Amino acid sequence: MAKSIAELQTIAKIVRRDIIQMITAAKSGHPGGSLSAVELVVDLYFNHMKIDPANPKWADRDRFILSKGHAAPVLYSVMAEIGYADAPKDRLNTLRQFGSVFQGHPDMRFIPSLEASTGSLGQGLSLGLGMALGARLNASPSRTFVMLGDGEIQEGQVWEAAMAAAFMKADNLVAIVDNNRIQLDGFVKDIMAIDPLGEKWRSFGWHVIELDGHDFAAIESALSEAAATKDKPTCLIAHTVKGKGVSFMENNPKFHGMAPTADECKLALQELN
Amino acid sequence: MPAETKPKFEIKLGAATREAFGRALVELGRENKDVVVVDADLSKSTMTTYFAKEFPERFFSCGIAESNMVGVGAGLAMAGKIPFVASFSVFVVNKGFEQMRIGAAYGRSNLKVVGTHSGISIGEDGPSQMSVEEIALACSLAGFVVIAPADEISTKALVRASAAYDGPVFLRTGRPKAPVIYAADQKFEIGKAIEVAAGTDVTLMANGLLVAQSLLAADLLAAEGISARVIDFHTVKPLDRDAIARAAAETGAIVVSEEHLVDGGLGVKVAQVVAETAPCAMEFVGIHDRYAESGNPDEMLEKYHLVAPDIAAAARKAVARKR
Numbered sequence: 001m002a003k004s005i006a007e008l009q010t011i012a013k014i015v016r017r018d019i020i021q022m023i024t025a026a027k028s029g030h031p032g033g034s035l036s037a038v039e040l041v042v043d044l045y046f047n048h049m050k051i052d053p054a055n056p057k058w059a060d061r062d063r064f065i066l067s068k069g070h071a072a073p074v075l076y077s078v079m080a081e082i083g084y085a086d087a088p089k090d091r092l093n094t095l096r097q098f099g100s101v102f103q104g105h106p107d108m109r110f111i112p113s114l115e116a117s118t119g120s121l122g123q124g125l126s127l128g129l130g131m132a133l134g135a136r137l138n139a140s141p142s143r144t145f146v147m148l149g150d151g152e153i154q155e156g157q158v159w160e161a162a163m164a165a166a167f168m169k170a171d172n173l174v175a176i177v178d179n180n181r182i183q184l185d186g187f188v189k190d191i192m193a194i195d196p197l198g199e200k201w202r203s204f205g206w207h208v209i210e211l212d213g214h215d216f217a218a219i220e221s222a223l224s225e226a227a228a229t230k231d232k233p234t235c236l237i238a239h240t241v242k243g244k245g246v247s248f249m250e251n252n253p254k255f256h257g258m259a260p261t262a263d264e265c266k267l268a269l270q271e272l273n
Numbered sequence: 274m275p276a277e278t279k280p281k282f283e284i285k286l287g288a289a290t291r292e293a294f295g296r297a298l299v300e301l302g303r304e305n306k307d308v309v310v311v312d313a314d315l316s317k318s319t320m321t322t323y324f325a326k327e328f329p330e331r332f333f334s335c336g337i338a339e340s341n342m343v344g345v346g347a348g349l350a351m352a353g354k355i356p357f358v359a360s361f362s363v364f365v366v367n368k369g370f371e372q373m374r375i376g377a378a379y380g381r382s383n384l385k386v387v388g389t390h391s392g393i394s395i396g397e398d399g400p401s402q403m404s405v406e407e408i409a410l411a412c413s414l415a416g417f418v419v420i421a422p423a424d425e426i427s428t429k430a431l432v433r434a435s436a437a438y439d440g441p442v443f444l445r446t447g448r449p450k451a452p453v454i455y456a457a458d459q460k461f462e463i464g465k466a467i468e469v470a471a472g473t474d475v476t477l478m479a480n481g482l483l484v485a486q487s488l489l490a491a492d493l494l495a496a497e498g499i500s501a502r503v504i505d506f507h508t509v510k511p512l513d514r515d516a517i518a519r520a521a522a523e524t525g526a527i528v529v530s531e532e533h534l535v536d537g538g539l540g541v542k543v544a545q546v547v548a549e550t551a552p553c554a555m556e557f558v559g560i561h562d563r564y565a566e567s568g569n570p571d572e573m574l575e576k577y578h579l580v581a582p583d584i585a586a587a588a589r590k591a592v593a594r595k596r
Contacts, residue, residue: 059353108380116351117380120371126341127376130348130356133333137309137354157372160341168333 003047005216011046011081012038016245017272018077018092024265026096029104032255033149034074036180036213036240041066043219044145045078053083056113060140063115063131067124068149068178069105070257075114076102084113122155124148125175129165132173132233143172143227151183154192159204165233166205173233174226175206178213180242182253201235213238246271279495282470282488287453290446290481291389293428295320298357300429301436302328308436309349311335311358313342318448319359319389343369343386347376350383355436361395362388362404362445370410377441378414384441386411387432390448391421392532393560393577394482394570405560409537411443412510418463419510421445421531421539423484424454427507430461438463445481447532449570452485454505466513472502475588476520476527478543480506482574483530483558489581494588501588509539517543518550526591530558530584532574554594556587 003011015038023029041064045051049062066075073095079087086101094100101110105119116127128146135142148158165173177197185191194200198208207229211218219238226234242256243249246268249260260268288296301308302324309331316322316334325332333349335342339360346358358365365388366373377384391404411419418438422428428446435442454469461467469484470491477487484505491501502524504516520527527547529540540557547553558579565577574580 116348117375120375123344123372123375126344126372127348127351129341130345130350131352132348133345134309134349134352134354137331138352142352157340157344160335160338161344164335164338164341164345167336 008042008046008216012042013272014081015042015074015077017269019073020246020260020265020268020272022073022077022092022095023259024262025093027259028096029073029259030070030257031249031260032182032242032252033068033178033180034071035244035246035249036242037071037074037147037178038244039214039216039219040147040176040178040238041074041078043216043223045082047220048223049145056084060142062142063144065116065118065124065128065144065146066106067118067146068121068152069118072102072104072106075106079113086111086113121149121152122157125158125161125165128173129161129168129170132170133168135172143174145174145176147176147178149183150177150179150181150188150194151191153177153194162201162204162206169231170233171230174223175233175235177235177237178240179237180240182242182251182256184256186253197237201237205232206235207232208235208237210237210239213240214244281492282485284452284485286450287425289448289450290422290425290428291320291448293425294387294389294432294444294446295323297429297432298324299327301433302331305355305436307353307355309333309354309356311342311346311349311356313337313339313360313364315360318361319387321359339364339368340372343372344376347372347380347382347384350377355383355385357385357387359387359389361402362391362407363402366404366407366410366443373441374414378416381416382441383439385435386443387446388443389446391445392447392481393565393573394532395448396570396573397567399567400564403565405534406537407443407445408509408533408539412537412542414441416441417510418442418508420463420508421480422507423481423505424451426455426457426459427461431463431507434461434463447482451482454484461507464508464511464513466516467505467507468502469505470501470503472500472524474500474524474526475592476502476504476524477530477584477588478504478506478520478527478539479530480509480539481532483532483579486579486581487530487584490584490588493581493585499588499592506539509542512542512546514546514550517546521547521551521553525595526554526588528556528558528584528587528591530579532579533559535559535561554591556591558584558587
């Protein structure tokens, strides 16, 4: 059931508040890259993907892989919000703590509804390609979505997978680059520049769509275009703001991998009211 | 039976274990449409080419990109397939190791990784293509089953057992024709070592090509009045602890031989079990902290001390120490 943009925006705000509270409680984690991906992950789960949280292993479901596994909080919050039983909403604030299902990076041993255990960058697109090929062999309508960080695509394996996916005409595979322009050590352009990003993916044989990754209408339009694109995989280059929604985190490399203090948490939640 | 009446083991070459792997894949493909194969531009060497010809729609060439190949295989497993990914051991394990770790071990997927051209018996291509570390590496991955069959019959059976087993497997095969060890009706079970020769004074344990060399060594020892038991440890992980404990207790001396680095190989894993059960004299025949060179397979095995006289010499030392 499609949701209105206003409804999606409301969910996005809840997810952003979850992310801030989870990471604050954990006293460690990655707020910046979780906040930049909120609209993309919310739209996939609440609006676009064919999934059934009550039946998470349904064979023909669409699949989502968070290859940038350090953004786990956004995925945990969305899965809890939409109702996966193994991602209980009332336990979100146990993130990263001993005994929690909400491990530091997505871990299928603790949350079987996850499609992959991730955290070591560069691997998700290969896994997603395998799933897409499996779906094709099964004549299943299942589609696979892989979210990559912009820093992550510095990993060579991503380009091995990109080359193979285009060669294999995996049009049931969608890569989504969360292009927030910041990685751990600083700005991507200063660490290992990846531009021109669109040309790179196009030259590897992908259909490329560039969009504002915080605009639900743009996201849904791009995902629909990807679904209609035949014989080649689609890459969404989603231009996003690291730390989106919290003024002092936005575009601030410090919050790639640092938890807010209690005071910062309070400020952030005020902004997200 | 008295040693002198035992029939002597004679080397009779059968198919290479990589060839047996390729043939077994085709049989599996006919029986189960979920069996798929992923290769990295070596299908004519890994022998997945047979499968590719019969089932082109279930064969995926990933080009020369082993990391992605292993990841794609893991993804296929997550989609419910039974994928075999294959390349030379040295490439698939070294370049695909982290993908085996995240996608198959930690990610608990039903991935089968097959390394061909293992050990130094690949010969002329030299050390960049020789894999002498992969048993150690594969065994270090939690939950992986690790198999190193000796001949054609055992390879076919263990490839089938790997497909039937639900979980990640690494299976090691070799390039040269392998001496026949088993009759066609021999039964194999993952994790169950096979006694291929009875004996009471010393136990020679081995896998891969070194099983045949251990059988030859047993004959050399028999001529000197030393009765050697020979056990094929086709499964390195999980190890057959009972067979090890029995051998240690009953023969009091063990030689472990393998075409692999001694560090991290079958030998040290057996030694751990021996230490935990019935400590006894042990010797290790394998490659010691070095790389080999180009040459034919027989020259390689001889120069690097992986042939029957080396195993017999190690057995004499072990037997002498137990007295």
